[in-house]
Amino acid sequence: MDRFSVRPLVGVSACLKENGRRGWSHTVGDKYVQAVIRAVGALPVLIPAFGPEFGEDNAMTEALDRLLDTLDGVLLTGSPSNVEPHHYEGGESRDGTAHDAARDATTLPLIRHTIDHGVPLIAICRGLQEVNVALGGTLHQLVHEVAGRRDHRSPKTADMDVNYALAHDVEIVEGGLLHKLLGERRVQVNSLHGQGVDRLAPRARLEAVADDGQVEAFSVPDAAAFTLALQWHPEHRALENPVSMKMFDAFAAACRARAAARLGSPMRVAAE
Numbered sequence: 001m002d003r004f005s006v007r008p009l010v011g012v013s014a015c016l017k018e019n020g021r022r023g024w025s026h027t028v029g030d031k032y033v034q035a036v037i038r039a040v041g042a043l044p045v046l047i048p049a050f051g052p053e054f055g056e057d058n059a060m061t062e063a064l065d066r067l068l069d070t071l072d073g074v075l076l077t078g079s080p081s082n083v084e085p086h087h088y089e090g091g092e093s094r095d096g097t098a099h100d101a102a103r104d105a106t107t108l109p110l111i112r113h114t115i116d117h118g119v120p121l122i123a124i125c126r127g128l129q130e131v132n133v134a135l136g137g138t139l140h141q142l143v144h145e146v147a148g149r150r151d152h153r154s155p156k157t158a159d160m161d162v163n164y165a166l167a168h169d170v171e172i173v174e175g176g177l178l179h180k181l182l183g184e185r186r187v188q189v190n191s192l193h194g195q196g197v198d199r200l201a202p203r204a205r206l207e208a209v210a211d212d213g214q215v216e217a218f219s220v221p222d223a224a225a226f227t228l229a230l231q232w233h234p235e236h237r238a239l240e241n242p243v244s245m246k247m248f249d250a251f252a253a254a255c256r257a258r259a260a261a262r263l264g265s266p267m268r269v270a271a272e
Contacts, residue, residue, distance in 0.1 A: 008072035051105025076127025137201030
């Protein structure tokens, strides 16, 4: 059922992957598209991994500015690929690590422009890692090899409910954005990542941490609009998860406010 009579436009980051037919495809998991449609009540607008075609120069800046002028929010998706370590002055990439240079070249400048433009942003898994890097933070390439850290990777089964099952608790920082949204100090989350935050970006504020000390969520307090990065996957069965819905509801409200300001008229909430 439609939640809103006028739907905000939410940009959704895509990956660039070989398609098995001697070509490449820009891909977005359907779970992210469905979360934008059903949990946010917005129209998803897929953002291809076009970065290398522009370069981070005046052409890229103009393209991103024009894109963001039309959007009411941005959702950064998860991905099996890791941010290339040269973006955060990390060491050599480990053998066998999947990367997506085109996505890096698109999302890292996109994040900075999104925040500067006051466009609401929610970042999931790889998206959190991208926001941290875009704002000057660093990453662990393999969290499970860091002394004292758990293995945050998921099982790799054919059953997505097994892979996305609740895996561990996170502690919510008292008085932070996430605490205000959830009204709880501890929640259970799923866990499907190998890469993770090492040094938090200077502009970021810690919002949640795992029991092993791994960063699980952060916000950007000086951002003009709602900005929240999550290491777990709230999009999986979002409508069935009250914790996920509280976060998506807050993002949706920010997107509707942005749309109202952009269109010059209040958003009309449809009757349930």
